[in-house]
Amino acid sequence: EDQVTQSPEALRLQEGESSSLNCSYTVSGLRGLFWYRQDPGKGPEFLFTLYSAGEEKEKERLKATLTKKESFLHITAPKPEDSATYLCAVQAEGSARQLTFGSGTQLTVLP
């Protein structure tokens, strides 16, 4: 059974204070690992897809990395508008394309 564990559950940062979110996963064969951002009352917003160990992707203040067992979402010099819940999900190889999500990290960036 595919499993995704995210840590920490909640994180409070001062504006400009860089940090990382962790996503540990267990999957029979990884097709892709996805990062989403979710604001209250809205659907998840796609950030990144990572397909193989060693891959890195960046978007503004966010950088996602992938190893064979975990992924990190690095946030550099965050701003209050980066406050949201960040969700990690894995998609296994095979015909089924469902995503297995972690419980998320609720990030609060204080001005």
Add this chain to the structure above:
Amino acid sequence: KAGVTQTPRYLIKTRGQQVTLSCSPISGHRSVSWYQQTPGQGLQFLFEYFSETQRNKGNFPGRFSGRQFSNSRSEMNVSTLELGDSALYLCASSLAVRGNYGYTFGSGTRLTVV
């Protein structure tokens, strides 16, 4: 480019009733999936449709069903509603082709069962 559209945004239903939720995927996306999101269980997979066929189903009772039409629009139905069915129901669509399996989510339908 229009995103994934879900209607209605909010619903209040009474226990025992049934409900139908609608999802219009991004133009050209052939795969539509549904997820249930609750504070206690997080995001859980309900089912996936591709070319009008259900490809996969999550661990939910038979009261939860869905379908996909020839234009890729999808509906999900929940019969005999229970209080525990109160949740945010999210629809996501994907091109579902090699190299592009990522999903784009809609804003969801907030269902409250009273």
